[in-house]
Each structure stands twice: as structure tokens, then as C-alpha cells.
Amino acid sequence: xxxxxxxxxxxxxxxxxxxxxxxxxxxxxxxxxxxxxxxxxxxxxxxxxxxxxxxxxxxxxxxxxxxxxxxxxxxxxxxxxxxxxxxxxxxxxxxxxxxxxxxxxxxxxxxxxxxxxxxxxxxxxxxxxxxxxxxxxxxxxxxxxxxxxxxxxxxxxxxxxxxxxxxxxxxxxxxxxxxxxxxxxxxxxxxxxxxxxxxxxxxxxxxxxxxxxxxxxxxxxxxxxxxxxxxxxxxxxxxxxxxxxxxxxxxxxxxxxxxxxxxxxxxxxxxxxxxxxxxxxxxxxxxxxxxxxxxxxxxxxxxxxxxxxxxxxxxxxxxxxxxxxxxxxxxxxxx
Amino acid sequence: xxxxxxxxxxxxxxxxxxxxxxxxxxxxxxxxxxxxxxxxxxxxxxxxxxxxxxxxxxxxxxxxxxxxxxxxxxxxxxxxxxxxxxxxxxxxxxxxxxxxxxxxxxxxxxxxxxxxxxxxxxxxxxxxxxxxxxxxxxxxxxxxxxxxxxxxxxxxxxxxxxxxxxxxxxxxxxxxxxxxxxxxxxxxxxxxxxxxxxxxxxxxxxxxxxxxxxxxxxxxxxxxxxxxxxxxxxxxxxxxxxxxxxxxxxxxxxxxxxxxxxxxxxxxxxxxxxxxxxxxxxxxxxxxxxxxxxxxxxxxxxxxxxxxxxxxxxxxxxxxxxxxxxxxxxxxxxxxxxxxxxxxxxxxxxxxxxxxxxxxxxxxxxxxxxxxxxxxxxxxxxxxxxxxxxxxxxxxxxxxxxxxxxxxxxxxxxxxxxxxxxxxxxxxxxxxxxxxxxxxxxxxxxxxxxxxxxxxxxxxxxxxxxxxxxxxxxxxxxxxxxxxxxxxxxxxxxxxxxxxxxxxxxxxxxxxxxxxxxxxxxxxxxxxx
Numbered sequence: 131x132x133x134x135x136x137x138x139x140x141x142x143x144x145x146x147x148x149x150x151x152x153x154x155x156x157x158x159x160x161x162x163x164x165x166x167x168x169x170x171x172x173x174x175x176x177x178x179x180x181x182x183x184x185x186x187x188x189x190x191x192x193x194x195x196x197x198x199x200x201x202x203x204x205x206x207x208x209x210x211x212x213x214x215x216x217x218x219x220x221x222x223x224x225x226x227x228x229x230x231x232x233x234x235x236x237x238x239x240x241x242x243x244x245x246x247x248x249x250x251x252x253x254x255x256x257x258x259x260x261x262x263x264x265x266x267x268x269x270x271x272x273x274x275x276x277x278x279x280x281x282x283x284x285x286x287x288x289x290x291x292x293x294x295x296x297x298x299x300x301x302x303x304x305x306x307x308x309x310x311x312x313x314x315x316x317x318x319x320x321x322x323x324x325x326x327x328x329x330x331x332x333x334x335x336x337x338x339x340x341x342x343x344x345x346x347x348x349x350x351x352x353x354x355x356x357x358x359x360x361x362x363x364x365x366x367x368x369x370x371x372x373x374x375x376x377x378x379x380x381x382x383x384x385x386x387x388x389x390x391x392x393x394x395x396x397x398x399x400x401x402x403x404x405x406x407x408x409x410x411x412x413x414x415x416x417x418x419x420x421x422x423x424x425x426x427x428x429x430x431x432x433x434x435x436x437x438x439x440x441x442x443x444x445x446x447x448x449x450x451x452x453x454x455x456x457x458x459x460x461x462x463x464x465x
Numbered sequence: 466x467x468x469x470x471x472x473x474x475x476x477x478x479x480x481x482x483x484x485x486x487x488x489x490x491x492x493x494x495x496x497x498x499x500x501x502x503x504x505x506x507x508x509x510x511x512x513x514x515x516x517x518x519x520x521x522x523x524x525x526x527x528x529x530x531x532x533x534x535x536x537x538x539x540x541x542x543x544x545x546x547x548x549x550x551x552x553x554x555x556x557x558x559x560x561x562x563x564x565x566x567x568x569x570x571x572x573x574x575x576x577x578x579x580x581x582x583x584x585x586x587x588x589x590x591x592x593x594x595x596x597x598x599x600x601x602x603x604x605x606x607x608x609x610x611x612x613x614x615x616x617x618x619x620x621x622x623x624x625x626x627x628x629x630x631x632x633x634x635x636x637x638x639x640x641x642x643x644x645x646x647x648x649x650x651x652x653x654x655x656x657x658x659x660x661x662x663x664x665x666x667x668x669x670x671x672x673x674x675x676x677x678x679x680x681x682x683x684x685x686x687x688x689x690x691x692x693x694x695x696x697x698x699x700x701x702x703x704x705x706x707x708x709x710x711x712x713x714x715x716x717x718x719x720x721x722x723x724x725x726x727x728x729x730x731x732x733x734x735x736x737x738x739x740x741x742x743x744x745x746x747x748x749x750x751x752x753x754x755x756x757x758x759x760x761x762x763x764x765x766x767x768x769x770x771x772x773x774x775x776x777x778x779x780x781x782x783x784x785x786x787x788x789x790x791x792x793x794x795x796x797x798x799x800x801x802x803x804x805x806x807x808x809x810x811x812x813x814x815x816x817x818x819x820x821x822x823x824x825x826x827x828x829x830x831x832x833x834x835x836x837x838x839x840x841x842x843x844x845x846x847x848x849x850x851x852x853x854x855x856x857x858x859x860x861x862x863x864x865x866x867x868x869x870x871x872x873x874x875x876x877x878x879x880x881x882x883x884x885x886x887x888x889x890x891x892x893x894x895x896x897x898x899x900x901x902x903x904x905x906x907x908x909x910x911x912x913x914x915x916x917x918x919x920x921x922x923x924x925x926x927x928x929x930x931x932x933x934x935x936x937x938x939x940x941x942x943x944x945x946x947x948x949x950x951x952x953x954x955x956x957x958x959x960x961x962x963x964x965x966x967x968x969x970x971x972x973x974x975x976x977x978x979x980x981x982x983x984x985x986x987x988x989x990x991x992x993x994x
Contacts (some may be wrong), residue, residue, distance in 0.1 A: 181875030188530070190537065194620040195910065201615050232530030234667075235680060244680075251836070299714055309724040315719050317522070317685060317708055393582075409712045412523075414684040422529040422683055425874075426957075431529075 149457065155448070162444045165379040166437055170222075173436040177427055183207055205231055218433065221317040226246050228430040230423075237434045240419070245438060247318060251331050252400035255338035261392055263343050267350025267389075268377055270360065286344035298337045298410040305333060315412035334411040338404060342396040344413040349392040353385035359386075368407050387454035394450035481592035498660020508571055514972055518992035520702040523716045523725040524981075527684030534666035535656040536616035539978065541729060542709055544653055546686050548895065549705060550592070550986040551671030552601065554635075555581060555647045557895055559976040559983065562807050568657055568672065569635070577743050578642035578930050583635040589695045591659050592676045595923055599630045604661025606637075609654065618654035621899070621912075625704030641931025646936070648895040652923035653984060656866030662901040674700025674988045687989075701972070721745055726970045727990065729981050731963040732846070733791030738796055739965060748964040749793055750975040750982070753805055753900075756789070756845040756960060757857065758838070760953035761915040764885040771830035777816060778823035779859040785957040788854060789847040791961050797956035800945040802893060802899050805977040808897060808934065810942035813949065823862035839880050843873035844888040845960075854890060882913045889913065890960075893979065897941050898929050905948055913954030921947050969994045 131373040146153045157368050185201035186193060202208050265285070270279040289297065306314035313329045322330075357363065358381055366376045405417025416435060423431035528539025535547045537884045554569040569583040589597040606628045609616040627638035637646065659670055669677035672695065675688035688705040708725065709794055711717045716728040717735065731739060731747065739745055739792065760767035760776065767773060782796040798816055802809060840852040849870060856866045871887075872879050881889050895899040903909055906925060921944060928940040943945040948954060962980040972990045976983035 186878055188537075189615075189617065193624075195614050197617070197619050200613055216563040230530070231531050240682075246527075302715075302718045306724075307718055310722060314722060314724055315708060315710060315715060319681060321684060322680070347607070363989055390478075410708050411707060412712070412715055416680070418683065419529045425528065426528055426530050 139407045151452070154455070155452065158173075158448050158451075160221040162441070163449070165444060166440055169220070169436060171215075174211075174429070174432055176216075177424070177429055177432055178426060180424075182427065187427045188232060188428075197340065201444050216251050218426050218430065219463060222433075223400060227434045230431050231428045234430075240431070241416075242435055243320075244416045244419045248404075248417070250318075250327070250403055251334060251404070251413065252337070252397065254335045254343070254373070255400050256326075256397055258335065259339040259342050260328060260346065262339070263346035263349050263393075264372055264389065265333060266343070267347045267354065267464050268374075269414050270347070270351045271377060271381075272374060274355070282347065286347050289340040293406075294341045294404075295434055296339060298333070298407055301333050301336055304411075310396075312430070317412050317414065319414075320383065326363065330377070331413070334404075334407050334413055334449035337407055337411075338400060341407075345390070346392050353388045354381045357381040357385045358424055383457055386457045390450045390453045390457075391447075394446040398443045398446045401442050416443075467606070472728055478893045485656045485873050493742050513864070514991040515993055516703075516991065518702045519706065520705045520727075520970070520987060520992060521677075521706045521708065521725040522727045522987060523708050523710040523719045524728070524730075525711055525716065525730040527683050527711070533669045533677070533680060535658070536614070536618070536662075536666060539617060542686075542707065544979075545729075545984045546680075546707055547653065547656055547671075548598070548673070548679050549688050551677040551986050552673055552696050553648045553651050553653070553655050554585075554657065556800050557648060557651045557978045557983070559760050559974045559978065562805060562895070562977055564651065567651075568602070569647075569650070572647055573855050574644070574646070574932070578644045578646070578932055579639045581637045581639075582631070583637070585633070585635060586695070590693045591672055592670045593659065593661055594965060597657065597659075597672060598636060599633050600655055601659050603630050604626055604663060605657045606635075606661075606877060608661045608663055616654055618652045620903070621649050621652050625868075626870075632877060641926065643898070644673065644930060644932050645896040645898050645967040648908055649858060649899070651978075652896060662707050666741040672876060675705055676845060683909050694788070699988040700988075702853050705987045707987070714868060715958060716793075720965055720967065723752055723967060725967075726992065727964065727966050727973075727986060729962075731965050733789075733793050733963060734847075736791055736793065736963060744968050746966050746968050748966055748975070750962045750964075751803075751805060751977065752960060752962045752982075753964075753977065754802060754841045754849070754891065754960050754980075755797055755803075755893075755956055756851070756888070756890050756958050757801075758888055758955040758957070759886070760916050760955070761885040762951075762953040763915040763917065766830075766832050766909060767885055767953060769830045769832065771826045772832050772836075772949075775830060775862070775864060776824045776827035776836070776859070777817070778819045778826065779862045779864050780855060780955055780957050781818040782816075782957045783818070784854065784858070785851060789851045790958055790960055793961040795959045795961075797958050799952070799956050801948070801954065802897050802945060803959050804894075805843070805895050806900075808938040809943050810938065810945045813945060815944070816949070817860060820858075820862035820945070822857070823864060827862065827864050835867040836886065837869060838886050838888070839869045839871050839884050840874045840888040840900065841871045841873050841880065844881070845890040848888045849909060851957075853866050857936070858915040893977075895978070897944075898925070900931075901925050901944060903946075903950070905944075916948065916952045916954075918947060918951070966990070 151159060184205065185198045185207060189197055218228060229235060229238050229239060266282050270282045272278045301315055305312035313335050316330045316334050318327050318330050355375060363376060363380060366380050403422055404415065408415045408418045420432065420435035423435065478507050524542050524545060528540055531540055531543050535551060536543055538547055542885060552568050554567060555564050558565050568586050568589065570586045572581055572583045574581050584600055585599050591597060608614065609627060610619050610622045622898055624639045624641060624643060625637055626640050629636045639646065641985065656671055656803045669680065674691055674694045676691050678687040680686045685706060685708045690700055698817055701915050710719060713732045717723045717739055720728045721739065723744060733891060740747055760773055777799055786792065786794045786796055793839055798813060840848050842849055852868045859866045874961050880887050894903060904913060905916050906912065909923050924944055925938050928937050931937045931940065965982060970990045970992050973986065974982050974989050976985065982989055
């Protein structure tokens, strides 16, 4: 073939016809790497643009010029920004995220623990909130514009309208302070028993469930209602299918794409967006870890946290797209 | 209990006042003989500490960037944490603020206070079983002062030129005389570590009443009792748990639900609510920390002393203490020293809010238009509110203050000590000399009022080496007047340290040294039930 690029394109086209899903995933993964790299540049530039460098902010008001100079020399902060960036990038490509400037300990070691805590909390919040939201959404459709629908809507909208820290405080006041039945603070640590851990995260989990419930529930309701008004649902009804059965068998599979997208967004939020809940419940997750690092401009930690957060978003969104494609044959063979 | 009597009672508990003195003073303060006698019994009983139990503290100020290395301690959390496992050579007395022996048994200056000899205590054991030697002491001080030092105490120890072991004693040679040297060694960074901490500064091996069991930066630290502690009057509980709680409401909830025994940094705005909880006791300690409005004396328009005086008279100090500190503080008098310092200059007239005088000086200064004040909530809690309050009181004197709210991030590097008029805070220092040397000496890095006065500098250096206390007090009085009447400092208030305990713990000592009973809170508290 005369044009090598045309050959590649043709090969890609053939591959796409035989293995549409694998090609899509491979393409997305390639793009993700590019995206992560862009994120790392943005974060690096962003932290550099903040006033004060690590040496100044870490020593704070008690800094002396000599101590600042010593720290800068120690960490090589006096070198140009590009040198430092590529040095860091070189390490990351080899799987080395470097050491935290503040503690001197390897970043990967510290992050594993914090990320584990974040995922632990997010997992339980998701396991409760996703089925609950989808279930309530279906119930709401079934009783559309009747009392159960109204109650579900009002309660979940009220919960989402309150700021998360406020919900947290209310739960603390009732369950920890007045009734004394819940564990507070929710601090988890090494060598803590499994049941103790679960008890500790009860209140933050409840808060997160309340915060993410409404969004997913309302999307489920809206998506199903829009499907319900389509012709094939009318057919289902005319052929004598029960209302609930019609929703589960015909409406839900067709409505799955928008629902999964919203679920993915909320799951990502549960992992990366809960710093306020962490602070209120004294829970040692990733959010607080990153905020602490940004406060003193601890670049290796900020970078690692930023990349993990970006990766979580990218992967969850990719998963949502894949689920949507698998569930809907029409999306598998786009014309 | 009224304040003075509570104070007397705490002095009884701290073995500083006997029965006769306590009853005499309490009756003078308005108590009947019977009441005073029974109160003395209670206070004296309180001095019998109970041992055992697990003490939990919820503390503001921890961060995941914290390390154990005392040289790098900069948060409230590590400050209190390091007090548990380590000792300094010298401590400061809880009520008088004078130097008292710790790992150094005694000390002696030469005639001009430029060479000091410290006797190091014998028979003290580190947590790893090794014995404390003069070598460890010398190496520790070296690590904080050598050319590679990243220590927060570097500035304090700047005048030390020689650190030597002479026949088993520590001999410190200074570049100039300093009568306060022992107190400088009570700085919380200067924890004595085996081998000076050169090998592993984060080991957490010291001579303190508790051994570090586990430390997770920004999360918590746990300790167990050091059974070989060289002192018996501290470290009463079996184990300690310090939890990082940076949210004020979370701390209050944890305390009032009995999950922790102690919290720091109670917000003055909500202290009234916390007081209502039946199992909570508020612990306030008058401190040396102060909130300030600072003007650069060398920058227009603040290079005009009349304008500075006008702005000083336009400050309503009483209202500031009432509104911004919720009453938990004392009014300031535009010099950075209060009566908790040794050699406090007495008889200086209190400056009060006087719109007429302010207007007079403002007119005399010839300044036209408004004055720009920069502020931010990080300057001190309630700084923006304080600026607005100040704007209102100044308006009554015909002075127009324009407020510019700056972002909190970067405030300390871009605004404080850079812009000519801003809000800020200062923590206290162990001595008057240190306070003035840090921020009012012409050559000081942190001369944040740009106060350049050669006469002041001269007296400061003379006073530093002066061993005659009466003469020294007189010198400090002159210095206070210079700063008050010609400086760029508006000091409306000294803030109290507001902490809280549950009612089932005792032993909290009102220590003027610093917040949280000067960081010794976990070593001083015991659990009653």
C-alpha cells in the first residue's frame, strides 16, 4: 500500500468490526495515559504558581533564612522548574513516586494506607446507596405522582440540598452525643478489628449515602419515565404485562446508560470528593491527606494524589461507557 | 469560684501556696473563713493524683505532613506530642515563667552572662535503655545549630558560639551576654535525643514520661507509660491517645459525648454552648499570645507618628476583647508584653479608646483620605470581624479605614511583613528579651513594624546581659514605652488559651508558658473515675 497511515487505518477499521469492545478499551486506555500526563503538568504548574515554596510554607512563621536555604538545598528546590518536573516524571515512569518532602517517607507507602481507608468508606457507601437509589427510583416511577413518589422525592431532595457537613453534624448530635449509640470520632487505624472498623464508619457512611442518593434516584426515575413513554412500553402494557414487570424487563435495560453514568460520577465523588466529610468525622482518608500536602506544597504527595484522583475518574467513566455499550447493542455498532 | 480564688486554689494544688496563705488571701478576696477552709481541703485533696487509665485527647493542628523529629515540630499536635516522650534541659515555671531544672540539674553564668555551665542530671534513662550522657546533650544542641540545621530553634540559638563538654558539664559560650539563656533552652524543639538524634531524628526515643507506641501523621499518636521515668510527679495514666481533630465542631462533639477527655482551641464564639454540657469544664489560661494590627514605621503614610497615634487611639480595646475573644482575653497596651512575663513594667498608663485624641492626632498628621488595612481570617480567628469593628470605631474619630480582604493561602509570605498595614498575631516568647529581639530589634528578620530605633536596640542589648534584676526591669520599662508611644504596633488584645476537659479528669495546670498547659497536658492530667 502506498500510504502506510491508510493501512493502519484500514487495519484498525477491520479490528473494530471484529472486536469492537477491545478496540474501544485500548483506545480509551491510551487516551487516559495522555490525560494523566496532562493532569500531572497542570498540577505541577499549579502548585508552582501558588505563593511560597515548600521550605517557606513548611517552616511557617518560625522560618529563619538559613533554615529555608538548608531545606531548599536539601530538596534541590533552587533548580529550574523543568529539570525538577522531568526528574519527577522519570521516577514515575519507573513506578517510583518519590518521597514526601515533609516526612521523608515513600509516598506510595503512605498513600496505600490512606487510599485503602478512602476505598473502604466509599465501598460501603456505594454498596448501600446504589441499590437503594435505583430501587427507590423504580418505586417512585411505579407510584408516579402519588404519595410514595412525593415522599421519596421530597426526602432525598432535602438531603441533597443540605451541605454534607451539616448532615454530618446532625447525625453526630443525635446518634453520638444525645443517644450515644454511634462511634465518634470515626478514626480508623492499623490493627483495628473488623467490627470496630465497621462501627467507626457507620455515621460517615450514612452521611455519604444521604448525599449521593437523590442524584442517582432522580436520574433512575427520569430515565425510566422517558423510556416508559415510548411505543414498545405501550405494547408491553397492551399485551397484558404487569406494570412492575414491564419496568424491570423492558424499561430498565434501555434506561441503563444514563443511570450508569450518574452512578459512576457519584462513585468517583465518593472516592475523591469527600474531604469535608473526612474532616467532620475525623476520618483519615485521601482528601485530607492531599489538602495537608497542598498546604505545605509537598509536591510529590500532591502529584500522586492528583494522579490517583484523575485515574479514578477516568476508570469509572470508562466502566460506565462499557456497561452502557454492553447493555445496548445499538451502541456497539455505531454507524 | 471567682477567678482569683480559683487561681489561689490551683496554686495550692501546684504546691505553691500553704494553708495559711491560701485562707488569708481567699478571705481578702471575699470568702468566709469556713468556706476558705473547706476550699483549701478540696484543693489540697486534688493534689493526690490517681494513677492508671487511658487518656484520650482531641487536638487541632495535626497534619499528614507532621514528623516526630522535634527540630521540625511546627504544629500544635507535634508540640504536645513531643512533650510526652521527650524532655528539654530546662523548663519554664507554670505560673512565674522562670527557668526551672529538668534534664539540667543546675546552672551558673560567668560575670557578664556570656559563658554558662550546666550540670546534667545523672541516672536518667532513655526509652531504649541507654543512659543519658553529656555527649547526647552536646550532640542534640549541635544538631539544632550546625550549618545544616533545619530546626525551628535555629533563630533562638543564634547567639550560641560554643557547645562543649567540660569535665562532664555542658558549657555554652555566647557571642554576647544573655541573662535569659536557661529559658531559651526550654524551647520545645530542643528535646534531648540519644546521640543528638543524628542517626534517626524520627525515632521518638527520649526521656519523657511516655513512650511512643504508634504514630500516624495527621491521624493519631498513641503512647504507653515509661516505667523508668526519672520523675514521679507526672505521667499518671497508663496510656495516652492523641487524635487529630481539625474541625472545631468535631472536637466539641467528641468532648461532650465523653469520647475524649481533653480538647484544645475551643472557639470563643461557641464556648458558651459548650459550657452548658454538664460533663465539661472550660480551662482558660491567660497567655502571652496577642492579636495585632501592624504598621510599617518607615512607609508612607505610616512614617508619621501622629497618624500612628491616631490609629492607636481609634482602637476600642474593651469591645475587641468582648466581641472577638468572647471575653477570653485581656486588653493590650500597644507593647507586646503582659503581666505574665517576669520583670513586667508596672505603672504604664492603659491606652483607651479616645475618638477626640484620635481626631486630634489625625488632623495633626496632615493625612488626607483613607487608610488601607489588609486582613484575612488566617491572621487570627475573627481577624476580618475585628477589622470591620475597628473600621467602625475609627469612623467616629473621622478616620476612614478601607479594608482589603486577602486570601488566606499565602498571607504569611505576601501580606504579613510585606504590606505596610495588616493584621497578624504573635505567640508569646519565654522572655521579654526574646519578644523584643524577635520583632522589634532593628536587625530582626521579623521586624514586622519596621521599628528602627538605635536607642532601643542599645538598651535591649544592655538589658540582655544585665544580671541586676531591678536595673533590668527599669530598662524594660523604657523599651515598652518606646514601642508603645513611637512604634507601629497596635495591640488591642492578649488572647487566653481556651481548652476544655471532661469533669472526670484533674490536674490541668494553668501554665502561662504556652497553650495546652504548655504542651504538658497529657503528662499532667489524671483520670478520677
